[in-house]
Amino acid sequence: MSVPNLSALAVRERAVTLFFLILAVIAGNYAILALGRAEDPAFTVRVKVVSALRPGATPQEMQQQVVDRLEKRIQEVDYLYRIETSFRPGRADLQVEFQDYTPQAKIPDLLYQVRKRMQDEAGNLPDGVIGPIVNDDFSDVYFSLIALAAPGLPSRELTREAEAIRDRLQRVDGVHKALLLGERTERVYVEFDNAQLVNLGLSPQAIFAAIDANNRLAPAGRLETAGPRLYLRLDADLADPAQLAAVPIRIGERWLRLADIATIRRGYEEPPSYLVRARGEDAVLLGVVMAKGENGLALGDRLARFVEAERARLPLGMTLTVLTDQAEAIAAAVNLFQIKFLGSVVVVMGVSMLAIGLRAGLVVGITVPVTLGITFLMMQLMGINLDRITLGALIIALGLLVDDAIIAIEMMLVKMEEGWDRVRAASHAWTVTAAPMLFGTLVTVAGFFPIGFARSGVGEYAGNIFWVLGIS
Numbered sequence: 001m002s003v004p005n006l007s008a009l010a011v012r013e014r015a016v017t018l019f020f021l022i023l024a025v026i027a028g029n030y031a032i033l034a035l036g037r038a039e040d041p042a043f044t045v046r047v048k049v050v051s052a053l054r055p056g057a058t059p060q061e062m063q064q065q066v067v068d069r070l071e072k073r074i075q076e077v078d079y080l081y082r083i084e085t086s087f088r089p090g091r092a093d094l095q096v097e098f099q100d101y102t103p104q105a106k107i108p109d110l111l112y113q114v115r116k117r118m119q120d121e122a123g124n125l126p127d128g129v130i131g132p133i134v135n136d137d138f139s140d141v142y143f144s145l146i147a148l149a150a151p152g153l154p155s156r157e158l159t160r161e162a163e164a165i166r167d168r169l170q171r172v173d174g175v176h177k178a179l180l181l182g183e184r185t186e187r188v189y190v191e192f193d194n195a196q197l198v199n200l201g202l203s204p205q206a207i208f209a210a211i212d213a214n215n216r217l218a219p220a221g222r223l224e225t226a227g228p229r230l231y232l233r234l235d236a237d238l239a240d241p242a243q244l245a246a247v248p249i250r251i252g253e254r255w256l257r258l259a260d261i262a263t264i265r266r267g268y269e270e271p272p273s274y275l276v277r278a279r280g281e282d283a284v285l286l287g288v289v290m291a292k293g294e295n296g297l298a299l300g301d302r303l304a305r306f307v308e309a310e311r312a313r314l315p316l317g318m319t320l321t322v323l324t325d326q327a328e329a330i331a332a333a334v335n336l337f338q339i340k341f342l343g344s345v346v347v348v349m350g351v352s353m354l355a356i357g358l359r360a361g362l363v364v365g366i367t368v369p370v371t372l373g374i375t376f377l378m379m380q381l382m383g384i385n386l387d388r389i390t391l392g393a394l395i396i397a398l399g400l401l402v403d404d405a406i407i408a409i410e411m412m413l414v415k416m417e418e419g420w421d422r423v424r425a426a427s428h429a430w431t432v433t434a435a436p437m438l439f440g441t442l443v444t445v446a447g448f449f450p451i452g453f454a455r456s457g458v459g460e461y462a463g464n465i466f467w468v469l470g471i472s
Helices: 006-012 014-034 059-074 104-122 155-169 194-200 204-214 241-245 296-313 326-356 358-382 388-417 422-446 457-462 464-471
Strands: 047-053 080-088 091-098 130-135 144-149 175-181 186-192 248-251 254-257 262-268 281-290 319-325
Touching: 006 014, 006 422, 014 358, 047 059, 047 104, 059 080, 059 091, 059 104, 091 104, 104 130, 144 155, 144 296, 155 175, 155 281, 155 296, 186 194, 186 204, 186 241, 194 204, 204 248, 241 262, 281 296, 296 319, 296 326, 319 326, 326 358, 326 388, 358 388, 358 464, 388 422, 388 464, 422 464
Parallel strands: none
Antiparallel strands: 047 091, 047 130, 080 091, 144 281, 144 319, 175 281, 186 262, 248 254
């Protein structure tokens, strides 16, 4: 089957050609404004972490009594690659890694299978084991980190203010989730003198049992009336240190308050799991995770407006500082491409005008934005964002686009100088150059074929370099 000579048809039907050129430019402008923007492509992390804690246990006891059981259950899951376990006194962390070729669609089910097996095995672990704790969200990438600091303000009050800001931040369009980082966990400490307990004939376990008994929510009954049913409830909330101090402790035939034999104070976790300092001050961080496919530049603008509004709302002495902003990296990458794009068009048009004339140089220069406009439209239809990979593919494509346009225009000019009319010259250029340029371009695109169809994390991350280059 013969292929129509598109070059001759384009020259012959100039009005139709002009219409499609204008349509391609308009569609391209719309697509590039609507495309999502990100620093890197989204990809699936095929790793999760399972942790187990048993205060007082040695690493050997953690391995023999806890980890061996958990590893055997995890080994039942499909696509398992390896389990890396690290120990320290009272704690074990298992990093579960799946095969790199695991299909992306199967990852959620595999994570669920690990979580389900850990929940099933929890009942068979020794008493005192906390967990297993399954963490499959540790791969979140923070689009922005915002520090909230207030020198001299108690940590709990700073945390309360950060939680309120976090709740409002979560409602910003394009935010997948907002997390609070670096807050110090509050504790209520009960400190007693062991020598005094020995004199009173008490043990620490008896004190802990008394506190636990008073901290339980137990049904106290109900009253049936002619009207509504009335439930009786006992106030058993010991979150207030004053109520905890009033817990009765029985010593033989006598009763003492907990405050009579112990010092009760409110404090924080000691030693802290980790501390955050921003600009030399203790702070709490707000981590922003961007929704998948969101335009990073637009989200950056919305976050900037949100931060300004929150700064005006903060009490005196409290500061809100943006530490990292991925929108800046995205803007730098997009601006670099735009500079390269405009530079290539100007250089190509300038060289072409000097070598083959004004009109021919304009034609060569127009081919680049028209082709990229169609490419942007196809990227939007396929759900491909502008990021490091796709921008790199477009930069690679610029060389091919310019080279093919110059070859075709130069062939037409040579034949027109020999006396041929424009339609015949265009037809000859198609006949002579179309097939060689097509197969040369396909060879270049085929070099990226393995990346585009790789069933691995590499293919998932960099696969769009093949599709974008092929489209353009």
